[in-house]
Amino acid sequence: MIHAPHQPAIEKRVVIIGGGLAGLSAAAALSARGLQVTLLEMRRRVGGRAASFEDPLSGGLVDACQHVAMGCCTNFLDLMKQSGLENDFYRDRTMVFIGPNGVRSICSTQPWLPAPLHLLPMLWGLGHLSMFQRAAVVWGMLRLAWLRPSRLSDAKTTGKWLASIGQPAEAIRLFWQPVMESALGESIDLVDLAAARKVVVDGFFGNRHASDLVIPKKSLGEIFGVGLCDWLIGRGVHVRTSVTVSKIECNETGPKISLGTGEIISADSVVVAVPWKRAVSLVGDLLPPFPLLPQGSAADQEACLSGSPITAVHLWFDRPFLDVPHAVLVGQVSQWVFRPEYASEVDSKQHSGYCQVVISASRNVLAIGREQLLEKILEELQTFWPKAASANLVDWRIVTDPTAVLSVRPGVDRIRPTSVTKNSAVHLAGDWTATGWPSTMEGAVLSGRIAADGVLAQCGEGAPTTRVPDLPRSLLATCIAGRRALN
Ligand SMILES: Cc1cc2nc3c(=O)[nH]c(=O)nc-3n(C[C@H](O)[C@H](O)[C@H](O)COP(=O)(O)OP(=O)(O)OC[C@H]3O[C@@H](n4cnc5c(N)ncnc54)[C@H](O)[C@@H]3O)c2cc1C
Structure with missing residues (x-):
């Protein structure tokens, strides 16, 4: 399937492989700077893991899995704004927690209080926790925010650290576990402490809008698969779906991208925005070595991509x-x-x-x-x-x-590759690359923008960066958690 492109402004050809949010975001950033962008996606519709399937009963679209962003996802929200899709999401400051005993707590943050005090009404409203457990949670958050990144031990999982600072077992089970598992998609017993600190500091603590839930009003298929795709086509991106890239070869004339159909496409630069196993099969010789955890392996402390x-x-x-x-x-x-x-x-x-x-x-x-x-x-x-x-x-x-x-296990950030590969014309993107974010829509969009910055630098188009900064930290949050590291 080929969607007709507009006329390009700069004669530099970039091929983006993978139409997930990383590839879509790279396409948006590069087309904005006038490069000639072709995006290749093997599925029928773009969107990658943020996808929908057809409702068997009505034929409408249903998300394969509900996705939620947060107010701290600045690059994702910026892309939605740029593409006119921000009204396809709503913000919610209220979360309903239902405890094991059926106690229902309707908890909201208060945006008129300075961060991190805006969290107190929410935390204090957790009726399924005892007063002591709620106080322990507030104390645990402060302890985690106080930890300086240089003191985050690689070997420690969040579960072990919380137990070591005396968090009550019930506070861990009934607060930390659901919050961290939802935010990071991994068990608290495996998850890296640095990732947990990022959730607390950047996702809750630092800014009074950081913890807002940003929830789609339409299916992801409609928002990304149709809305974002059409917007990119309107900006001149050549979107080709149902095409699988089988090989990438690089020689002195630039990268050559082979499709499953036998067609070969030449480019000045390539952005490989596919999941890690696919990236290894396409450009493994250009990547730094990183261990992959075999599917189903029981290893729980190794730093490996899994x-x-x-x-x-x-x-x-x-x-x-x-x-x-x-x-x-x-x-x-x-x-x-x-x-x-x-x-x-x-x-x-x-x-x-x-x-x-x-x-x-x-x-x-x-x-x-x-x-x-x-x-x-x-x-x-x-x-x-x-x-x-x-x-x-x-x-x-x-x-x-x-x-x-x-899986953000201890030490994994040391082996997540950056967008840079051994060939200056080949760039890497994807939520699994080194963005400083867990695998999220924000991580994916940010990775696409980092790769786009690399392509622009390679083309001599350099600054300004296509990225937007994180939400600013309040003064009080800065006093507790320190200044944000510059990325
Ligand atoms: C069940 C589930 C729930 C999630 N919940 C949330 C959530 O609530 N909030 C949140 O922020 N994030 C959530 N995520 C994570 C989020 O969906 C991902 O981080 C993000 O979509 C990843 O985007 P990506 O572009 O890096 O990768 P992908 O979405 O995997 O995109 C890669 C694309 O490359 C294509 N491709 C692969 N190989 C080839 C090839 N050879 N040729 C051409 N194309 C190829 C694939 O088809 C795919 O479209 C969830 C993910 C899942 C799976």
Whole structure:
């Protein structure tokens, strides 16, 4: 499938391989500077892991897994603004936590308080924790923010560190675990302490808008697969979908990109914006050596590139029963329940009660088996929403991505490659590269912009950078957490 491009302004040809958010963001940054950009994506639609599938019942689009960004995701939000898609998201400062005993806490941050004090009303509202546990959580956040990056030991996981500073086991289980697993997509027992500190400092602590939830109002397929794609085409990007790159060869005339069809495309620069295993198979000889954790390996302390699974359980009921747009179920198998806003468009009379349950770091859950997992989820939903018991389940689907996000284990930041490769015409992007961010939409967009900066430098187009800075830290947050490291 070929989408017609506009006339380019500068005769430098850049080929971007991979139409996930990293590739799309690189395409946006480079087309803005007038380069001739071709984007090659092997799937039918761009968007990569931030994708949707066709609802089997209505034919509308349903996200393979609900995605949520945060106010701190400055590059992602900037791209959405540039492309006119920011109104496809809404901001929510309120989170609903439902404790194991059914206690429902509706907690909001207060944007009129300076950061990090804006968090106190939210933390104090966590009714499923005792007063002592809430105080311990506030203290734990302060301790984590106080830790200077140079003192973050490589070998320590967040779970071990929290236990070592005396966080009560229940505070870890009922607060730290759900928060970190949702933010980082990895178990607290495996996750690097530096990544946890980033979540606390940049995601909550530093700025009163950092922790705002930014939630899509439409399906990701519509936003990225159609909206962002059409916007790029309108800016002259040549988007080709359903084409697989099989080989990249570099010689003195520049990179040659071979497609599965036998076609060969020449370019001045290439941005390889595919997942790490694909990048190794395409340009492995140009990358620094980094260990890959074999799928299913039990190693838990090695610094290696490996994925962490996320499972989404899609449930089509014949009537709605969720009385909130989203809720965190603490201490349950179901971690986060969503009733997406776009679901009302997808709904039909037979299944007006679509909802989605998201389970991050779902390794243990996968061992349960699909039918048993469904049973467990239904039981949990019926416990907290008794009306679910009288709703009929019309259809269900369990979607697991075994390598949904990069597993941010201790030491992994030392081996995440930068965008630079051994060939100055070949640049790397993707949420798994060294961005300083975990695998997120922000990490992916930032990586695309870093790679775009590299391409521009290679073309002699240099500054200014295509990146935007992080949210500024408040004075109080700076006193506690220190100044932001310059990236
Ligand atoms: C289940 C799940 C839940 C998530 N939840 C969130 C969330 O709530 N918030 C958040 O911020 N992030 C979330 N993420 C992470 C986010 O989706 C990713 O970080 C981001 O989309 C990665 O973008 P990318 O461009 O780096 O990689 P990808 O999206 O993987 O894009 C790579 C692209 O390259 C293409 N490709 C691969 N090989 C070739 C080839 N040979 N030729 C041509 N094309 C090729 C692929 O088809 C793909 O489209 C989630 C991810 C998953 C899977």
